[in-house]
Amino acid sequence: MAEIEVIFYIEGLGSDKKVLERAMKETAENLRNEKNVEVKYVRVEDVLENSEEDILKYSGVIEAQLVGDLADIVRLTLRYSPAIVEVLGPGKLEIESKELMKILGEVSLFMGKLMEKFGGLAVYPKLDDIPTPDIGYSREEIESLIVDDRNILYRFVIEVFGENGEGIKETMAKALSIEGCRINKLAVQGQEEEGKFKGLLAAELLSPFETLFQLTGKYAPVAISIIEPEIIDITANELQNTLTDLGGFVNELVTRPVKRQIMEKKNTEFKLNP
Structure with missing residues (x-):
């Protein structure tokens, strides 16, 4: 299977700057230690403060350039849920339907477990x-x-x-x-x-x-x-959109508890402040 070169942009959010910095450092180290892909670089941006936010007031971004086959890139997309995936190459790739079905099976299993925990x-x-x-x-x-x-x-x-x-x-x-x-x-x-x-x-x-x-x-x-x-061709733009959507789906599910806390806090403030 052809190798794919991508850049992951992974967004981190948190209420405590030090905790977020440690989490981003740990995520970056995990990326650097990935075995089944070539890791060209991992860059951790400085954590920034948004004074307008009450709960998730700190944010940061990890940028990682990776090279691997489609199955491994999809697995890492599920694992790290990047906010954006940029596909650098190739411009088009071909994959056998049997291989694609295996990848889709992994996606289905992974997402099914998340939905059991966080909802549909x-x-x-x-x-x-x-x-x-x-x-x-x-x-x-x-x-x-x-x-x-x-x-x-x-x-x-x-x-x-x-x-x-x-x-x-x-x-x-x-x-x-x-x-x-x-x-x-x-x-x-x-x-x-x-x-x-x-x-x-x-x-x-x-x-x-x-x-x-x-x-x-x-x-x-x-x-x-x-x-x-039997053979499916995929353009870089199609793959880029697909991986970005997939990362978004994972992020939507795993951040639901935090979003629920934010909404509950806002609702409480609304009731307490006439």
Whole structure:
């Protein structure tokens, strides 16, 4: 697999300057000691104070230039949740669908464990007024979407919960359409338990590479398989956006407890200060 050169920009926030400095120093040392990638440099910026913030008033940035294959770069993105990932090269890479499925499986497992601890990621506006998308494409349409529009055809299975199976199917069809997917097949199986439906939703979808990765990060599917094409080409810009989104997903989950504390503090101040 081709090697990828990236720069991670990892943001640190804290309420205590010394604690944040120690944490950033430790993170930088961990980066320097990574074994499966080439570490070109790790640079730790000075911690800055934001006087307008009450709780997370200190911030700092770690910049690290790394070289490794896609699987290792994705693993480090999950581990360090950079705020921004800059892809320096190559301009385009190719990966076999089997290798990509392995990477997506690792992403799903990692994100699933985080969501068990911190809650889900997939949140949408009210979908009542959004039309239900068409489901089903001809072979000619599928080939055109793959060859001309560089879409990937894949199967995707997630756990679902709700009032009933048909309602879940309609809602998820709209949600997947909003995400940028074309739906070739969609089915829900399960049963009601204590008045609530619990089961699995299986979908055969067409979407760009970025959307495939985003769905994996947001939903942590129990199964995913790429049908076509066998070789997937990814541009540097697509990979850059994908890795940055992935880092953002991890950061969103792990910082929820702190964000909750901030909101509770602000709500308390609002009640105490008429």
